[in-house]
Amino acid sequence: xxxxSVKSAAIVVGVLLVAGACxxxxxxxxxxxxxxxxxxGTLSIGVIAxxxxxxxxxxxxxxxxxxxxxxxxxEKCTVKGYKLVVDTQDDEAxxxxxxxxxxxxxxxxxxxxxxxxxxSSVAQTVQPILSQKKIVQVSPANTNPTLTRGEAFxxxxxxxxxTYFRVCATDExxxxxxxxxxxxxxxxxxxxxxxxxxxxxxxLAAEFSKQATKNGATIVATxxxxxxxxxxxxxxxxxxxxxxxxxxxxxxxxxxxxLSKQMKGSGLNIPLMGGDGIYDDKYISLGGGDGDLATSVGxxxxxxxxxxxxxxxxxxxxxxxxxxxxxxxxxxxxNAIIGSLATxxxxxxWAEGKRADLLKAVGTYSxxxxxxxxxxxxxxxxxxxxxxxxxITGGKWxxxxxxxxxx
Numbered sequence: 250x251x252x253x254s255v256k257s258a259a260i261v262v263g264v265l266l267v268a269g270a271c272x273x274x275x276x277x278x279x280x281x282x283x284x285x286x287x288x289x290g291t292l293s294i295g296v297i298a299x300x301x302x303x304x305x306x307x308x309x310x311x312x313x314x315x316x317x318x319x320x321x322x323x324e325k326c327t328v329k330g331y332k333l334v335v336d337t338q339d340d341e342a343x344x345x346x347x348x349x350x351x352x353x354x355x356x357x358x359x360x361x362x363x364x365x366x367x368x369s370s371v372a373q374t375v376q377p378i379l380s381q382k383k384i385v386q387v388s389p390a391n392t393n394p395t396l397t398r399g400e401a402f403x404x405x406x407x408x409x410x411x412t413y414f415r416v417c418a419t420d421e422x423x424x425x426x427x428x429x430x431x432x433x434x435x436x437x438x439x440x441x442x443x444x445x446x447x448x449x450x451x452x453l454a455a456e457f458s459k460q461a462t463k464n465g466a467t468i469v470a471t472x473x474x475x476x477x478x479x480x481x482x483x484x485x486x487x488x489x490x491x492x493x494x495x496x497x498x499x500x501x502x503x504x505x506x507x508l509s510k511q512m513k514g515s516g517l518n519i520p521l522m523g524g525d526g527i528y529d530d531k532y533i534s535l536g537g538g539d540g541d542l543a544t545s546v547g548x549x550x551x552x553x554x555x556x557x558x559x560x561x562x563x564x565x566x567x568x569x570x571x572x573x574x575x576x577x578x579x580x581x582x583x584n585a586i587i588g589s590l591a592t593x594x595x596x597x598x599w600a601e602g603k604r605a606d607l608l609k610a611v612g613t614y615s616x617x618x619x620x621x622x623x624x625x626x627x628x629x630x631x632x633x634x635x636x637x638x639x640x641i642t643g644g645k646w647x648x649x650x651x652x653x654x655x656x
Contacts, residue, residue, distance in 0.1 A: 289330035295354040297365035300339035303503035310573030318583035347371035351378035362586035369393035370448040383604040388415040389578035414629040417546040424456025432464040437495035441470040441488040445500030454499030501526035510536030559619035581618030
């Protein structure tokens with residue numbers, strides 16, 4: 250938080266300096282060596298994601314990748330007359346902090362859109378705040394289906410917030426995709442499920458359970474752990490009594506990794522599988538081991554031809570932190586906002602009255618991103634449904650299967 254506060258202050262100073270230059274026909278050097286006209290001032294792309302705490306490894310990749318998209322847009326003079334800046338707010342993976350971040354960003358008339366959040370539970374508090382100000386939000390990582398289609402998403406979908414979009418596949422696809430692999434490919438038939446009680450973990454595990462049962466597996470035990478838990482001996486003893494041959498975990502790597510390590514240390518040597526919330530190198534460094542599995546959204550970034558330019562540019566920037574599971578998606582989310590903003594303004598001036606036009610432009614946005622084609626359906630969901638199963642072998646995540654859930 251301290252580091253973040255210093256950066257926020259630096260951004261504010263930067264904004265003031267640039268704003269002070271307005272009216273002087275300020276120009277900045279573009280990529281071709283030419284000058285970008287930034288005489289109309291600055292516009293901000295907000296980022297809401299954890300910059301501190303247990304999930305910061307994912308959140309820092311989101312911030313850096315959004316910054317990369319903004320830097321490239323400024324080099325190309327994409328939004329005529331304006332310089333774009335990134336305003337990052339640390340939500341600490343906490344819904345209350347996320348609400349504070351959304352309130353702060355929505356009080357700034359120069360914030361044109363927001364990339365985020367990482368956590369579905371944080372998105373639930375952020376969505377209504379940004380919606381009240383008609384601020385477009387594009388998440389690179391939220392996978393809970395209710396965020397776009399409501400609680401009855403499977404039977405009576407209804408869009409709750411027309412300001413909300415996402416560029417990743419959702420859990421009613423990710424959970425079954427995992428179940429198909431674990432049951433029909435890996436041959437696991439007696440599966441225990443542990444969840445962390447949060448929106449993401451509960452929803453993902455529920456979708457996994459339905460498909461695993463449909464595939465002929467038996468859910469032999471169901472338990473919960475707390476977000477702050479570090480000793481899992483009690484819950485491991487409970488599931489061990491049912492002799493499972495695999496564990497599915499609905500939650501994130503700060504709990505999943507030590508759970509896996511303690512489970513195997515207790516003699517219950519079975520694979521732990523989770524969703525995109527555990528797909529990070531942090532899972533391995535915190536105790537996840539060979540044989541464990543995870544699904545994540547999209548195809549492997551380092552194998553995608555469409556992502557090569559993103560990966561090369563990210564590495565050239567020399568960021569201290571990896572782009573992680575959502576870097577390419579964050580880059581695409583930011584570019585969807587930037588491209589739509591350029592279309593909306595078309596050389597004109599930004600004003601509050603432009604927000605409705607920007608929302609419409611994002612809704613009809615179509616582009617080729619690092620993760621592939623970027624488009625949204627009538628609910629704001631991505632039309633890209635690709636998922637990947639990863640398995641740890643030799644101390645590294647390796648792709649085992651990439652595709653779409655087809656039933």
